[in-house]
Amino acid sequence: MRQPLICLILLSLGCAGTASAQYLPGRYYTWLDEGAQRIQRHLQASPGAELKQLEQPAGWNHFPYAVLTPAVLYKQQHPANPRCGDKRMLSLALQIGDLLVKENEKGGFESRPDSWWDVYMWLEAYRLLRDDLGEARRARWQWALETNIATIVHESRAWRDVPWYTSAFIGTSTNHYSLWAVNLMIAGPLFHKPEWTTLGKQILQRYVQQQHEDGFWGERSRLTPTIGYDHLTMSAVALYYENTRDSAALQALRRSTGFHKYFTYPDGQPVETLNDRNRYWHVMDWGQFAFSYFPDGRGYAEFLARHLPEHDLDMDALGRIAQNAVYYHAGPTAPPPQLQQAYSRQLQIPAGIRKTGPWVVNLSALRDTPLPLSQWFLERQAHVSVWHEKTGLILTAANSKNQPELATFNEKIGGKVYNLPIDGKLSMEASGDRLSLGFQRFFADLTTTPPTGKELSLHWSITGMGPAPEEAQLALQVTIQPGQSLDSAEKHTTAGKDPVLWTAEELGGLLKHNGWTLALPAGARFQWPVYPYNPYRNGPEYRLERAVGVVTIPFTLKGGTHPWLRPAEQQFDIRIRVD
Numbered sequence: 106m107r108q109p110l111i112c113l114i115l116l117s118l119g120c121a122g123t124a125s126a127q128y129l130p131g132r133y134y135t136w137l138d139e140g141a142q143r144i145q146r147h148l149q150a151s152p153g154a155e156l157k158q159l160e161q162p163a164g165w166n167h168f169p170y171a172v173l174t175p176a177v178l179y180k181q182q183h184p185a186n187p188r189c190g191d192k193r194m195l196s197l198a199l200q201i202g203d204l205l206v207k208e209n210e211k212g213g214f215e216s217r218p219d220s221w222w223d224v225y226m227w228l229e230a231y232r233l234l235r236d237d238l239g240e241a242r243r244a245r246w247q248w249a250l251e252t253n254i255a256t257i258v259h260e261s262r263a264w265r266d267v268p269w270y271t272s273a274f275i276g277t278s279t280n281h282y283s284l285w286a287v288n289l290m291i292a293g294p295l296f297h298k299p300e301w302t303t304l305g306k307q308i309l310q311r312y313v314q315q316q317h318e319d320g321f322w323g324e325r326s327r328l329t330p331t332i333g334y335d336h337l338t339m340s341a342v343a344l345y346y347e348n349t350r351d352s353a354a355l356q357a358l359r360r361s362t363g364f365h366k367y368f369t370y371p372d373g374q375p376v377e378t379l380n381d382r383n384r385y386w387h388v389m390d391w392g393q394f395a396f397s398y399f400p401d402g403r404g405y406a407e408f409l410a411r412h413l414p415e416h417d418l419d420m421d422a423l424g425r426i427a428q429n430a431v432y433y434h435a436g437p438t439a440p441p442p443q444l445q446q447a448y449s450r451q452l453q454i455p456a457g458i459r460k461t462g463p464w465v466v467n468l469s470a471l472r473d474t475p476l477p478l479s480q481w482f483l484e485r486q487a488h489v490s491v492w493h494e495k496t497g498l499i500l501t502a503a504n505s506k507n508q509p510e511l512a513t514f515n516e517k518i519g520g521k522v523y524n525l526p527i528d529g530k531l532s533m534e535a536s537g538d539r540l541s542l543g544f545q546r547f548f549a550d551l552t553t554t555p556p557t558g559k560e561l562s563l564h565w566s567i568t569g570m571g572p573a574p575e576e577a578q579l580a581l582q583v584t585i586q587p588g589q590s591l592d593s594a595e596k597h598t599t600a601g602k603d604p605v606l607w608t609a610e611e612l613g614g615l616l617k618h619n620g621w622t623l624a625l626p627a628g629a630r631f632q633w634p635v636y637p638y639n640p641y642r643n644g645p646e647y648r649l650e651r652a653v654g655v656v657t658i659p660f661t662l663k664g665g666t667h668p669w670l671r672p673a674e675q676q677f678d679i680r681i682r683v684d
Contacts, residue, residue: 131185169223170424283341309345320364340392367450373412384503470529486512516574573664583654
């Protein structure tokens with residue numbers, strides 16, 4: 106099969122030149138080529154299947170994303186893309202797009218959750234292939250896309266001038282609204298709708314203006330990050346920059362790169378401590394192209410890409426990889442912080458991260474107003490996480506909802522349990538870091554010093570204030586691997602579905618698991634498994650791999666008003682060792 110001359114020329118260059126020597130964007134095309142073959146097999150296995158059937162198997166949700174993969178392979182010229190000009194890729198893209206048209210006519214497209222994400226991927230495929238569609242097909246695709254985008258115009262315009270693009274002021278999430286604006290901006294020139302273009306750009310320009318100085322777009326509050334979904338909002342701003350070259354947008358992407366590249370573990374996982382929507386997140390394939398304007402951003406994007414699965418990316422990931430391939434800017438790279446022996450980063454908001462050799466510690470004094478009527482946002486009740494290169498996450502500061510037993514601190518006063526700090530402060534110095542959290546009847550100071558070899562120490566000091574709470578406790582969420590052994594000073598078991606409830610006497614101040622050992626103060630007890638809240642279920646997790654262990658350390662305060670302040674009334678030392 107003949108390919109366009111330009112593709113053959115590029116292929117003949119082989120590995121010559123800077124671009125081919127770099128991991129990205131070349132690796133994207135390998136994933137896309139493999140993905141296109143899997144998409145073909147999936148369609149062949151279910152001839153005549155409707156969209157609902159195609160999306161039913163695990164990993165095939167958002168099947169419309171698949172349309173962008175063959176479109177990119179057919180049109181994008183790159184030495185790593187042997188499919189450039191391959192008519193089989195064009196045929197596959199047309200087959201998927203025609204399927205989407207039929208589903209749209211039957212009402213099976215727009216009615217699906219988050220269909221505007223699918224519209225975006227289809228819109229990008231249309232933009233790439235519009236000269237290859239033929240007049241009749243182009244008209245059908247355009248009608249379907251226009252029909253879907255028209256449904257968001259009224260609310261997009263109504264919300265454009267609200268005070269802030271957060272959940273308090275708009276009727277959808279921050280990242281969703283940014284994608285609505287992208288769809289309007291891209292569709293406007295394609296479908297001769299200048300008013301759509303103007304509206305989309307106006308909204309995205311306000312996103313640029315509303316970015317927090319630390320480099321994120323808050324979803325619940327403009328002052329606190331939602332680290333996972335922030336990648337989608339960042340991607341929208343990057344697409345705005347691609348279409349406008351607004352220098353303010355590039356500056357926003359510079360800040361966003363600085364935020365994300367630091368708050369990622371060395372295994373590629375985003376830091377859960379800063380997330381108020383999800384306890385867990387995957388290695389980020391979303392929006393890697395948005396980092397590629399800067400050498401350190403390209404190094405960070407490559408770092409993320411190297412931690413993605415080698416094969417069998419799901420449809421969501423494959424669509425994002427296709428987007429990355431379209432918009433990635435190749436160039437010199439600089440190594441990301443994760444490859445350094447040590448680094449630290451403190452934000453303007455009270456949160457920070459420090460890597461020292463194999464150890465990473467995250468500290469957070471972030472606070473948010475509770476939202477009891479919303480199932481989607483977690484309560485910022487966890488404040489310290491510890492990661493090690495041999496074990497991964499040991500202590501997790503993933504947040505939860507309606508689960509004060511998972512909060513770092515809680516206190517009972519008048520029969521009511523309080524688990525959220527009133528105020529907090531973080532100080533970070535090379536000699537050690539200090540996290541301070543204020544509650545109703547006490548405040549707590551956590552001080553850390555640089556790890557010594559295989560051991561990290563956490564020192565807690567509790568200062569009582571006024572009358573004592575009826576009960577108070579410190580709790581640590583411990584990452585447990587099902588199927589591995591659990592050991593205390595007195596007990597041994599294997600982590601499974603059966604409950605483990607070790608008293609202070611049974612725990613004996615010692616917990617061992619997965620290569621790490623916790624040395625705990627007297628009185629500490631342990632429970633496994635505890636199933637945290639999942640906002641997508643509006644209830645607890647059910648999978649064992651999502652459960653956590655909980656170390657609880659009760660403490661008693663003397664109380665009284667003379668003196669009102671009782672410094673260091675209780676002190677605890679927790680030592681973590683990894684052999």
